[in-house]
Amino acid sequence: MTKVRFLSADGESEQLVDAPDGTRLLEVAQEAGQPLEGTCEGQMACSTCHVIVDAGDFEKLPEASEEEEDMLDLAVGATRTSRLACQIHLGDTLDCLTVRIPPEHRDMQGR
Numbered sequence: 177m178t179k180v181r182f183l184s185a186d187g188e189s190e191q192l193v194d195a196p197d198g199t200r201l202l203e204v205a206q207e208a209g210q211p212l213e214g215t216c217e218g219q220m221a222c223s224t225c226h227v228i229v230d231a232g233d234f235e236k237l238p239e240a241s242e243e244e245e246d247m248l249d250l251a252v253g254a255t256r257t258s259r260l261a262c263q264i265h266l267g268d269t270l271d272c273l274t275v276r277i278p279p280e281h282r283d284m285q286g287r
């Protein structure tokens with residue numbers, strides 16, 4: 177089990193959820209009602225699942241693949257510690273993970 181803390185874009189609210197091992201961060205976020213689109217459902221073709229990872233936790237995650245880095249280049253508001261939530265598998269490395277929802281996120285339907 178991994179504890180995941182979601183921080184809102186404005187930093188005003190946070191939500192703490194328990195994520196079973198083996199789940200992807202995107203699924204956990206969507207189940208918790210966080211505003212992550214995840215349009216391509218993990219195919220690394222949309223970047224709408226972009227989250228900003230806490231700097232300390234970022235160091236502990238397995239490195240992003242080249243494909244993930246390429247998609248992050250297209251993500252709105254990406255930072256040095258940005259990752260795609262669909263590529264983060266929980267239960268491997270962290271007991272607790274803190275991520276922030278980016279201030280702007282692109283929605284593929286143009287909404």
Ligand code: FES
Pocket residue numbers: 202213214215216217218219220221222223224225226247260261262263
């Ligand atoms: Fe599309 Fe993660 S869901 S890149």
